[in-house]
Amino acid sequence: MDAILGKPQPDWDPRSDTVLADQIKAYDAMRRRCPVAYSDYLGWSLFRHADVVRALDDHHTFSNAVSRHLSVPSGMDPPQHTAYRRLIERHFEPTRVAAFEPLCRTISADLATALERNTEIDLVARFARLLAVKIQCAFLGWPASLHEPLLRWVRKNHEATLAGDTARMAAIALEFDGYIADLLETRRAAGAAAPDDITTDLLRESVGDRPLTHEEIVSILRNWTVGELGTITACVGILCHYLAEHPQLQQQLREQHHLLPAAIDEILRMRAPLISNRRVTTAPVEIGGRTIPAGERITLMWASANRDEAVFGDPDEFRLDRDPAQNLLYGRGIHICPGAQLARLELRVVIEELLKQTRQIALIPGRQPTAALYPASGFSELPMKIS
Numbered sequence: 001m002d003a004i005l006g007k008p009q010p011d012w013d014p015r016s017d018t019v020l021a022d023q024i025k026a027y028d029a030m031r032r033r034c035p036v037a038y039s040d041y042l043g044w045s046l047f048r049h050a051d052v053v054r055a056l057d058d059h060h061t062f063s064n065a066v067s068r069h070l071s072v073p074s075g076m077d078p079p080q081h082t083a084y085r086r087l088i089e090r091h092f093e094p095t096r097v098a099a100f101e102p103l104c105r106t107i108s109a110d111l112a113t114a115l116e117r118n119t120e121i122d123l124v125a126r127f128a129r130l131l132a133v134k135i136q137c138a139f140l141g142w143p144a145s146l147h148e149p150l151l152r153w154v155r156k157n158h159e160a161t162l163a164g165d166t167a168r169m170a171a172i173a174l175e176f177d178g179y180i181a182d183l184l185e186t187r188r189a190a191g192a193a194a195p196d197d198i199t200t201d202l203l204r205e206s207v208g209d210r211p212l213t214h215e216e217i218v219s220i221l222r223n224w225t226v227g228e229l230g231t232i233t234a235c236v237g238i239l240c241h242y243l244a245e246h247p248q249l250q251q252q253l254r255e256q257h258h259l260l261p262a263a264i265d266e267i268l269r270m271r272a273p274l275i276s277n278r279r280v281t282t283a284p285v286e287i288g289g290r291t292i293p294a295g296e297r298i299t300l301m302w303a304s305a306n307r308d309e310a311v312f313g314d315p316d317e318f319r320l321d322r323d324p325a326q327n328l329l330y331g332r333g334i335h336i337c338p339g340a341q342l343a344r345l346e347l348r349v350v351i352e353e354l355l356k357q358t359r360q361i362a363l364i365p366g367r368q369p370t371a372a373l374y375p376a377s378g379f380s381e382l383p384m385k386i387s
């Protein structure tokens with residue numbers, strides 16, 4: 001119930017043990033019980049597909065300027081967002097993404113070959129996390145010496161976000177900036193001899209009539225890193241777990257690789273790798289029967305909207321013939337994921353390689369996976385057996 005004055009009464013607690021124990025089930029229940037729900041931690045969470053789409057399509061009322069820290073381009077609104085977005089999209093053009101396939105395949109194949117066979121392995125630690133950091137660094141032209149620091153950084157960033165510790169989050173962002181500042185410095189010093197990669201390209205980019213500032217470059221790279229590392233790790237865990245739970249589908253995909261793109265998008269619709277993103281209202285809005293004043297925090301719950309029975313019927317029914325436009329996996333509207341084609345390529349290639357090099361990907365009876373905690377999704381530990 002809304003309070004007359006001041007903050008509304010919370011409708012739920014996103015960090016309660018019950019919610020964190022099974023995020024997707026808890027969000028399903030919220031979508032049915034209280035589809036626009038207030039909590040101190042997340043502000044107003046939108047659980048229904050229609051409400052999330054409405055917020056995405058009305059970027060004037062639902063602004064991305066959620067933080068006072070620079071965040072290029074995700075924390076920006078038009079017209080500022082438009083200029084930076086154009087610049088960023090150039091780095092994810094289809095030819096550049098396609099050119100990455102051979103290297104992505106080699107990394108995936110090497111990691112799949114190195115997996116121990118016929119014994120228990122933790123697929124997240126031994127495969128998913130390593131894969132995400134290796135392909136991220138390969139795409140950006142970053143050295144292998146950054147793999148370990150980046151893995152530690154992502155973990156710390158998640159812990160601070162879950163704790164809602166903004167001072168710590170700011171300190172962790174600064175730590176990232178240190179790694180990147182070193183990389184940029186080396187490239188600036190090398191001048192024309194700098195390696196021909198995306199990171200060097202960014203140093204030469206302009207927005208309007210001036211070069212990007214150091215802070216802007218660091219922010220863009222931080223956004224890509226956050227965008228990629230956590231989500232790709234989550235995706236690989238979710239996909240392997242689902243294929244192990246559904247051996248018939250696993251067999252079908254082994255024989256028909258061309259079904260993989262649609263199958264991957266559909267599995268990740270049901271089991272979200274990215275739980276939510278934020279907005280802030282710029283004017284009062286009526287949504288889902290609630291009145292939300294201007295200046296309120298909004299959380300778009302991808303993990304719920306993509307399972308809305310009003311759009312998808314039974315949310316757990318795996319179908320290859322769904323309308324891709326309804327799937328909000330990579331968002332929609334002006335902030336739609338610029339890395340979507342890269343992510344799709346990486347996931348297709350890695351699952352292809354894993355299927356090519358194995359006969360079976362299986363769960364281990366009696367060994368339960370450990371779910372990752374918000375804001376992460378997927379698994380933090382996934383015991384599996386590969387043969």
Ligand code: HEM
Binds near residue numbers: 232273342343
């Ligand atoms: C499976 C992996 C991925 C998923 C599920 C995913 C999902 C999303 C979603 C839902 C959004 C929209 C956020 C919003 O509306 O607030 C988004 C935005 C974004 N993603 Fe991704 N993403 C993935 C991979 C990547 C990769 C590989 C990159 C880059 C290397 C990337 C970079 C970004 C950036 C920079 C934005 C902000 C765009 C803007 O505000 O205009 N993402 N992503």
